[in-house]
Amino acid sequence: MVVSGSTDEGNDIFATLIEFDGRWSIPAGAMSCCRATAGAMVGVYEQKFPEKVAVEWLDESENRIYYGEVAIDKAGYKLAKTLPAYTWVSTREIETNITPYLIIGMEKLVK
Structure with a gap:
């Protein structure tokens, strides 16, 4: 599985913690646009x-620190595992071993 964090355009933030199930985490840091590319x-x-x-x-x-927790729908993993094969244009290789991507998307809501 590949995991990343990202925000919408214009919503740059600095994450100090990205933790899953209270057991494991990924490196935190600057997050910026865009979810489609997912950054690091x-x-x-x-x-x-x-x-x-x-x-x-x-x-x-x-000048505030925020904390939030969200449940993740397990259907996302099932969807990722059933994605169809695709072809790398540069090499014409067919990729059948699809790696699930989990992108933690952050968005600043304007009130």
Whole structure:
């Protein structure tokens, strides 16, 4: 599984914690646009697909630290495992071993 954090355009934040199921984490740090590219990614091995993610982040524009927890729908893993094969255009190789990607997307809501 490959895990990453990202935000929407214009919502740069600094994550101080990205933790899964209270048991394992990935390196935190600057997050920025965009979810489609996901920025820096981390390969995760021998971990089950998480049921919960906790994120702590700093919003420098407000000088505040936030913390949030969210349940993760297990259907996402099932969907990723059933994605069809695809062809690498540059090498014409057919990729059949699809790696699930879990992108932790952050969005700043304007009130």
